[in-house]
Amino acid sequence: xxxxxxxxxxxxxxxxxxxxxxxxxxxxxxxxxxxxxxxxxxxxxxxxxxxxxxxxxxxxxxxxxxxxxxxxxxxxxxxxxxxxxxxxxxxxxxxxxxxxxxxxxxxxxxxxxxxxxxxxxxxxxxxxxxxxxxxxxxxxxxxxxxxxxxxxxxxxxxxxxxxxxxxxxxxxxxxxxxxxxxxxxxxxxxxxxxxxxxxxxxxxxxxxxxxxxxxxxxxxxxxxxxxxxxxxxxxxxxxxxxxxxxxxxxxxxxxxxxxxxxxxxxxxxxxxxxxxxxxxxxxxxxxxxxxxxxxxxxxxxxxxxxxxx
Numbered sequence: 001x002x003x004x005x006x007x008x009x010x011x012x013x014x015x016x017x018x019x020x021x022x023x024x025x026x027x028x029x030x031x032x033x034x035x036x037x038x039x040x041x042x043x044x045x046x047x048x049x050x051x052x053x054x055x056x057x058x059x060x061x062x063x064x065x066x067x068x069x070x071x072x073x074x075x076x077x078x079x080x081x082x083x084x085x086x087x088x089x090x091x092x093x094x095x096x097x098x099x100x101x102x103x104x105x106x107x108x109x110x111x112x113x114x115x116x117x118x119x120x121x122x123x124x125x126x127x128x129x130x131x132x133x134x135x136x137x138x139x140x141x142x143x144x145x146x147x148x149x150x151x152x153x154x155x156x157x158x159x160x161x162x163x164x165x166x167x168x169x170x171x172x173x174x175x176x177x178x179x180x181x182x183x184x185x186x187x188x189x190x191x192x193x194x195x196x197x198x199x200x201x202x203x204x205x206x207x208x209x210x211x212x213x214x215x216x217x218x219x220x221x222x223x224x225x226x227x228x229x230x231x232x233x234x235x236x237x238x239x240x241x242x243x244x245x246x247x248x249x250x251x252x253x254x255x256x257x258x259x260x261x262x263x264x265x266x267x268x269x270x271x272x273x274x275x276x277x278x279x280x281x282x283x284x285x286x287x288x289x290x291x292x293x294x295x296x297x298x299x300x301x302x303x304x305x306x307x308x309x
Contacts, residue, residue, distance in 0.1 A: 022056055022212050023084065024120040031088070032236030033243060033290055034119065038082035042074050049195055053209060055082050058105050058123030058198020064247070064288040083289045086121060087234035087245040097225030098140075098188075100206060102126055102133055103232035103249040104288060105198050107188075107206070109219065120219065122212045125197045127204040132251060134204065138181040138226040140188075143217060147178040147189065155203060175210055177217040181226060188226075189213065233257055233283075235264045236290065242270045243290040244282045257283045 025034040040051055048071040052062040063071050065083040074080060089101045089108060099108045109120045127133035146168035156162055166172050175190020188206045190213035191197070197209050208216060232249040235242070244261055261283055265271040278293040285291075 022120050022122045022215050024118055027088075027117050027119050029117075033085070033087050033238050034121070035085040037085045037289065040080045040082050042076060042078045042080055044076055046074070047072050048074055048080065051080055051082070052123075052198065053194060055084055056123060056209070056212065057083065058125070059195070060105050060198040060247075061123065061288055062198075064286065067287075081289070083287075085290055087236040087243060087290050088119065089229060089231050089234060091227070095225075095227075097227065098220065100124065100126075100133075100226065100228045101231050102135065102228065102251075103230045104245075104247045105200075107208070107216075109216065111219065120216070122208050122216060123197050125191065125199050125201050125207040127202050128200045129251075131203045132200075133186065133202070133206060133228060134184070135228045135230055138183060138228065140179050140220055140222050140224045140226060141182040142180040143220075143222055144178045144180070145217075146176060147174045147187075148172070149174050152185070152203065173207075175207070175213055177213045179217065179220065188216070233261045233264060234290075235261065235268060235270065237270065240273075240294070241292050242274055242294045244279060244293050245288065245290045246283050246286045247288045248286045257286070 023035065027034065038055070040055070042051070048062045048066060048069060049059060052059055059071070061083050062080070065081045066074070069075070069078060069080060086106070089099050091099055091110065096110055096112065099110070101108070105124050105126055107122045107124050111118055111120070148168060149166040149172050151162050151164060151166060170192055173192055174187065175192060178187045178189035180187050186204050186206070188208070190210050191207040194209050197207060230249060230252065232247045232252060232255065234245045237243060242265070246257055246261070249255065258280065261279060262271060265274055273295055274293045275295045278291070282291040282293055
């Protein structure tokens with residue numbers, strides 16, 4: 001298996017097929033869901049890691065969407081679900097800026113193009129256990145092209161072979177572009193380890209694919225607001241169909257996913273249109289994919305009180 005992992009990572013670093021570079025959507029004030037679900041027929045020795053990068057997904061997204069496939073050797077001819085389909089995270093009215101949802105390891109940038117409201121979205125890597133990316137409200141304070149990496153003392157204790165400063169180049173884990181968050185030593189940056197996007201591997205920084213960070217960097221101005229949240233459950237609708245998207249977040253101990261989903265649905269006036277058994281299954285599976293939980297005949301439903309327990 002180690003040999004397979006090594007070969008896959010090597011191939012992943014030198015992919016020859018075209019890559020996606022984030023996705024941008026035009027939205028209205030009522031838009032709650034963007035994108036669409038796709039499928040991919042696995043060819044030859046493709047891994048889910050390679051396929052994820054091709055579609056600009058994180059490792060977590062494609063693995064959660066395809067629990068029956070081996071991430072490293074999914075099998076020639078098998079069909080992989082491509083979850084390029086997202087419910088937008090909750091945000092303040094008329095919000096313009098970046099929302100980072102740690103629970104799904106994805107960044108959303110809300111901005112305007114002329115008078116049109118847009119949202120661009122990118123997969124990310126985040127802080128590991130014990131060095132978690134903090135939640136809160138920040139701003140982009142600096143933007144740096146070809147940033148040197150000033151190695152924190154805590155990391156040098158773990159890896160004493162590292163120099164005090166790593167110059168720009170292929171050995172620099174910050175990649176080609178970086179944006180500093182106000183009041184913190186954390187950055188939104190690129191990476192020289194693209195296979196780690198969609199994983200908890202950093203010391204608190206937010207990393208993007210090498211092909212994604214220049215696009216986000218060019219779009220975002222100094223002073224842009226950044227909200228970092230943990231929202232493992234999101235709800236939305238397309239027309240009259242109600243959807244729920246659930247991500248497993250191990251940082252939230254004893255979190256009641258079902259109760260949270262029902263509270264959100266009730267707050268938005270959607271709970272009475274939800275099939276509670278579909279909702280229960282969506283919460284149980286935690287696939288990370290927006291899942292329809294609507295009653296087929298769209299008639300209001302009485303919610304059994306025991307499902308609130």
